[in-house]
Amino acid sequence: MLHASSQRFISTSSRLHHTHFRFPPKPSRSFSKPRHIHQTQIISHPSCTTHNEFLDFFEHILRQCTGHKQCKQVHAQIITTGTSQSEFLAAKLVTAYARIGLIFDAQKVFDTGPVEGRSNLLLWNSILRANVSHGFYEQALKLYDKMKNLGVLGDGFTxxxxxxxxxxxxxLKLSKNVHSHVLQMGFQNHLHVVNELIGMYGKLGRMDCARRLFDRMRxxxxxxxNTxxxxxxxxxxxxxxxxxxxxxxxxxxxxxxxxWTSLLSSHARCGRREETIQLFGMMRVRGVGTTAEVLAVVLSVCADLAVVDRGKMIHGYVIRGGFKDYLFVENALICMYGKCGHVEDADKLFLGMESKNLVSWNALISCYAESGLCDEAFTIFSQLNNHPFMRPNIISxxxxxxxxxSKGRGEESLELFRQMQSIGVMANSVTISSVLSVCAELAVLNLGKEIHGHVVRALMQANILVGNGLVNMYTKCGSFKQGHLVFENIDSKDLISWNTMIAGYGMHGLGENALRIFYQMLELGFxxxxxxxxxxxxxxxxxxxxxxGCRLFYQMIEIYCIEPQMEHYACMVDLLGRxxxxxxxxxxxxxMPMEPNARVWGALLNSCRMHKNTDIAEETATHIFNMNSEITGSYMLLSNIYAASGRWEDSAKVRISAKTKGLKKIRGLSWIEVKNKVFMFSAGNTMQGGLELIHGxxxxxxxxxxxEGYTPDKRIIQQNVDKELNLMGEA
Known part of the structure; x- marks a missing residue:
């Protein structure tokens, strides 16, 4: 479609029909009806038009281009008419190609443009904007460097x-160099330039520099x-x-x-969620118009707080305020319902969406996965995998x-990881962390080492989430030397890094090492x-x-003001009992200031077994049984305590009581990895191949x-043998 005024450019002497392009219709009283513009029709006699009119005409046409074919046809017309040497048109061509995402073509226009254009600031700014707007920041900086070397000085747009x-x-160093160029060129008081400098220092974490610039602004x-x-x-x-x-x-x-959006976002990012909700209320009281971005922030806070009632209230506001058409708001609603455990509401919302993007699918998959419904999550994942236009990405x-x-189904988790690798999806830090967690739980050290190799090749070893996952994997697999080496190589250790290393040493009975790491952590100010x-x-x-241990428990309360939880009391009972x-x-x-749970009583009962104290054991067991605990281990512990004391009848009664309540002891399992193969053993399973050699x-x-002087307690051994024989008989 052409402007009516362009009729003066059409030569009436030429009626040849060559290759043509069509512009899409756009309602406007200054535009004529859609028509075909022929190649020869744009070529006019020199006496009928001026060079500047040609430039204005083509500049107008380029602004109307919405597809690559149109853009390339206009480009061809420009070359045909001999106006391709215009720096002005070259800059407009770069902008047109960049607008439709053809950065390579834009760069080609710049590279093959007129020699005089090397000093044209409009052309340089066009190619810089094309690269920056499409995320090619490295290329933009190279162009800027080239621009300086040619003696072209930047302006308030550059x-x-x-x-x-x-x-x-x-x-940071490069940023400061550019800042110095700004000062040398005298743009230190240019509003747009200084605003960008403030934003730059903010992204680089140098708020001191950003604040100084802001305070000096006239x-x-x-x-x-807002920046x-x-x-x-x-x-x-x-x-x-x-x-x-x-x-x-x-x-x-x-x-x-x-x-207001930035203020709410700052509080949400800092974990001050209740204050975020209060600020949202204050914003509404003042009559400030709510934006879709504000609602997305507040919904994320509701999700983190797991306050579904507030989330539903915001959902109502979304509907009343007409924000339902914002896709990112609907995605935030799905996340909120999912994190609050209302997966049915999340699913209903997802099914009712008119348009869905990959974020929508990932939000629903995450809802089911985080709620422990991994099979349902996989079903949604499979539906996405069969989608005609979308495919699962690394988030999916x-x-x-x-x-x-997270559900302890490590083998399936690893199989999915293998499938992901086979189709060429690159793992991110979250994926690697999950797989390393599986390796730690299954104690498959060789696979963990393979993942470590992948981490090194992908240059991910500096990621704190991956580093902590590696420490956890190596320590749980008993490879302390390698785990400590990874730990020492983490540049910016966080509290999780220290906790993982302490726990790793502790669970393997290396208490002195755990304490050494603990005190080293304190010395460094953590x-x-x-x-x-x-x-x-x-x-x-x-x-x-x-x-x-007693001293540390006291320090925890008195010095660090940490209120003891159930787990701390269980540790202390276990410490004293052992x-x-x-x-x-x-x-x-x-x-205890709270009612002890079965695990606390269980720690005391286990200590009674170790020291054969039936009196405290009976009292402890009474509390456990009164709680209607379904922890079968407590019954087995008491039964073994009676057996160790020769009270076989009492031992049998406890086992009968457990059986009457429908409690069944899960068979003991152990496994070992040999030559990349995991061998699993279960109590009572005598059919597994190779057991004869192992028994020998x-x-x-x-x-x-x-x-060497060790004498086993054969009473407990006999009791355990009888128990396994009974289990085999039931099976």
Missing amino acids: FPLVIRACAFMDR VRSYVSW MVSSYAFNYDCDGATEMFRRMELEGLEPNPVT WSAVIGGFS KPDNITFIAVLSACSHVGLVTE AGLLHEGSNIVKN ILKDLALQMER
Whole structure:
């Protein structure tokens, strides 16, 4: 479609029909009806038109191009008419190609453009904008460097583009160099340039530099204030964002919806979720128009708080406010319902969506996976895999792999990981973390080492999530040297890194090593949390460090102000009980500020078995049985305690009681990996091949143990043998 005024460019002397292009119709009173423009019709006699009119005409046509065919046809017309040497048209061609995503063609136009264009700032800015807008930041910076070397000086349009590229490249030194160019060229007071500099330093985590620039500004726009607030939000500094928000009000500016969005986002990112909800309420009271972005932030907070009632209230506001057409809002609603455990509502919302993107599918898959419904998650995943236009991405794969991993279905999780690799989907840190967790639980060290090799090749070893996963895998597999080496190579250790290393040493009975890591952590200024103390108290328990454990328990309460939870009390009962201090352990249980659960009583009962104390064991067992606990192990423990004391009748009664309640002991399982193959053994299974050879080795080991002075308690052994024979009989 052409502007009516373009009729003057059409030569009436030419009526040849050559290759043509058609512009899509667009209703406008200044546009004629759609028509075919023939190649020869644009070629006019020199006497009928001027060079500038040609440039205006083609510039107008290029603005109307919406597809690659149109763009290329106009490009051909420009070459035919001899106007391709115009720097102005070259810049417009670059912009047109970039607008429809043809960056390669845009670059080709720039590279083959007129020699005089090498000094044309419009052309340079066009190619810079094309690269920055499509994420080719490295190429944009190379072009800027080339531009400087040719002596072309940037302007107020050049520097914002280059500064934005620096921000996304995360290169502080380069960013400061560009900042110095800004100062040399005298743009230190240019509003748009300084706004971009503030945003750049914010993305680089240098809020001190951003704040100095902001304070020196003679004139500030809403963009200046909003950039500061959003930069504080990006850097998890909600106090800084709040301070800037209040300062804005004090200087007479009313925060707009963008400002409020950044303020709410800062509080949500900092984990101050209740305050985020309160700010949203304040925003509504002040009559500030709610945006779709604000609703998405508030819905994410409702999801994290698992407050489905508030989430439903926001859902109602979404419907009443007309925000249902925003896809990211609907996706946020699915996530909210999923994290609150209302997967049916999430599914219903998903099915009712008119349009879905990959985020929608991933949100629903994650809902089911995080709710422990990994089979349902896999069903949705399979539907996505058969979709005509979309395929699962790494987020989809990570969700189902993590879902099976969290439910203890490690083999299926690993099989999915293998399938993902076979089709060429590159794993991310979340996927690797899930697979490493499976390797740790199954104690498959060789596979864990293979994953480690993949991590090194993919240059992911610097990722803290992956590093912590590797430490966990190596320590749980008993490979402490390698685990400690990975731990030491983590540049920015977080509390999870330290907790994982402490727990790894502790669970294998290396309490002194665990304490050494704990005190090293304190020296470096880390503050332990409740997980840290569970790990370190458990480590003390396994090696009998009673005095040290009691001292740490006291410090946890008095120095670090951590209220003991059920797990801490269980550790202390186990610590005292293992050391034979059964009365002290019993007193802790009786004086707990909350009702002890079956695991706390179980720790005390296990200590009674170790020290053959039937009196406390009977009292403890009474509490457990009164709780209607379905932990079969407690019944088996008491039965073994009676058996060890020769009270066979009582032992039998306990087992009958467990059987009457329908409790069944899960058969003991163990497994070992040999030559990349996992061999699993279960109690009572005498049909597995190769057991004869293993039994022979076990007899040799038993004889060697007896020669070295170890005498097994054959009463318990006999009781366990009888128990396994009964299980075999039931099977």
